[in-house]
Amino acid sequence: MALDQELKNQLAQYLDLLEGEVVLKVSGGSDKASEEMLELINEIASMSSQIKVEHTSLSRTPSFSVNRVGEETGITFAGTPLGHEFTSLVLALLQVSGRPPKVEESVINQIKSIRGEYKFETYISLSCHNCPDVVQALNLMSLLNPGISHTMIDGAVFKEEVESKDIMSVPSVFLNGEFFESGRMNVEEILAKIGSAPDASEFDNKEPFDVLVVGAGPAGASAAIYAARKGIRTGIVAERLGGQVNDTMGIENFISVKYTEGPKLVASIEEQIKEYPIDVMKLQRAKRLEKKDLIEVELENGAVLKSKTVILSTGARWRNIGVPGEAEFKNKGVAYCPHCDGPLFTGKDVAVVGGGNSGIEAAIDLAGIVKHVTVLEFAPELKADAVLQDRLYSLPNVTVLKNVQTKEITGTDKVDGVTYIERDTGEEKHVELQGVFVQIGLVPNTEWLEGTLERTRMGEIIVDSRGATTIPGVFAAGDCTNSPFKQIIISMGSGATASLGAFDYLIRN
Template structure:
């Protein structure tokens, strides 16, 4: 099942296991059960501390549980956790086997103190780069607290269950049988939802912070670069981010980051965070900025956050990035995550054998159509313009696929459904003026980005597109406030450009600080 190289790497990891692990598999006569059994036997053979039984009675087959004899751990994988979820399996083995987590002591203590009954079910796909964060967070909680139970379910393998629950986006999490959340969530975010007093405690902690020399709002490539450059100057630096990594977390393949031939968004985001942590930077996650109160005449700038916290600084660097642009047509919000999706890599496997549409003819849209064509029965790509805007090499690949139809000069006007899920879309032919309808089960929207700047309106100068106006040094129209990355008017929204702009804004902020002073 595992090749020699992967076995060698896994064996090295399993040498960190200090306590016995019991694997109990629940199998049937199907090919997937035999495939899973082969994987588990390979794992068993790599450590004398691992035992394997194949007499499990769980209703989901194939599946397997991980436990520590004498402990009360309820952690299960339903399916074969390869692809992006192989890392989740390795971490689960290590943690069940006694290897400590890298989470902060405060987070581990918060998990252990949870009271109540928490039965989590997570639906994932093997191609989803967002799913491992959720699976790994809930697995860790299940290892540390017997009140928490977790099963990670491969949606593509348990299609009947997915259809019955109308799961049309991953990761989708259920708690005690009820929908809990969708999309990427880390352990801190999950704890904030299940621990009612967590946000209050966090707000109190942030409100007690002394003013920063430089406060960065946003934790994507621009924000990370800005924080590193500020911290290297030896000044008090903080980063407040809704989620560290930003839009990069939703990016799969990255092949144009100079000096790195190929990587994936979550890997790059993790590397960014680790790099920032090498310096004396206060990282404050799960903080969504709501209001900017600029300091006048040299006073401190203030940022207020959704959870009730407030932070002050002598200089601010705004790096809140951008988000997926929506179509803003009737039915889009109603059927969001019920057929309307924005991540083809994550949610594509849930539409296996079905008919889908991709909205957008740029690189993202054409790449999405190419990827989906290998999974679904048919892809219809709709582009507003008279021609596709994607790179020529992508257009040639798209044109070679027999199950793709391209429609140009198409203005999407409505998403239709049966009340529970999408069943089609309507569009206007911009040449003839006719309105037409396509029957399908899924719609993937790939029409660009919108800057995350709503919280800045009325406080700082924005362009007509909502981008923060900056000069060549990253300066805004307000002294001591700088901006960088996709939230700004800087052209070409690329990771490498955002990093450079973040570094530049940070150097400009430091230059500002050494020329001015702000009263505390």
């Protein structure tokens, strides 16, 4: 049985919601992977009279496409979409059957208006929590526009393709046979990347805001909601709504919610933002801040937004090691997300650079999948919590190198090793391996503010207890500030503080 009883019960409830017939065109062989896929297809077909199965030959075996009667949608699954992709399958069945997708009308129209042929292929692993968002976004685009097709490809089943395309990170998306992008993306980000974003001119010539928030992670979202609740003109401009929370798997310390997942929390943040008259400007990066009569924020698209107060909440991103080979082999063996990319290194040798909590957690996680993990820590001791260190040292396939400086990530077209220097002897050494996971902390997204307001040596914006920066009227919150702790709940609290600080400033000025 492909599905356990619990999954079967869930599926039965969803299949009751089918609004029309769905035709599964199936290409199966007699290999084990085909058998597994056929078992799933047969189970699904036996559970709903709305599902019809036709056997055919598709370009990949095992695979199946999800269609309407007499209408190809272009949605194909190559492999068996279980694991994290099970939701993608359920959504495809429902949407193909006629259930409307939960996407804004403007996005639907944008997808429908795209002209040209777009053949997307997404390589995934079933354990990747970032992959379903991309698969579901591209499936939706495929369903809504006859010029767009999308195939989800399980890298574990199509290993030869993965090897020949040198795929070392999932999701990896290819468009018309060429590499397109890797990592989590939502439908709006994909649309922007294929040049179908809303016209940038609509951001120009806007009336000045009372509060303009830059960045829409937990800090920015909280700041915007607090401002809007005061009834003042509020705008929020951000590259990626939700910020780092998009990349977070399980969240267990968001008080009052025992457990949630990043994308789920982002969805409810967005829902709450929509409850207020907040001008949300997504997929836009700020590049300049200047205080004149009003405060001006220039976007990378050239538009200039004006506001009486500004709250900076641009968060942080993974820190790079900055050694030769790191940028060159990104997604070719250099990775940042062990949960996502770990399975691609099954049976291989990898390194984790960084001996803090995230590095040691990654090493423990990877040790269960890969052949061997080498941990490289610059300091003479690991900085991770003792309990994590104990667990790490109990593992048979881990080597810990302390007091070493990573010098270079080597390779030709993909990673083949790491060169490091033993700091006490100065001796240079090299380890042969196929993957390097970089886990050396975060860097604040504040480079664009250089020369404007006071920042720490690390680039964090210095704020007072009201979130005020050294420029009157400019406030900051969250991971981009000198707050000693970087957490969701702390960012939200500081966003609220900065917002109330800005409101207080507006009243007094």
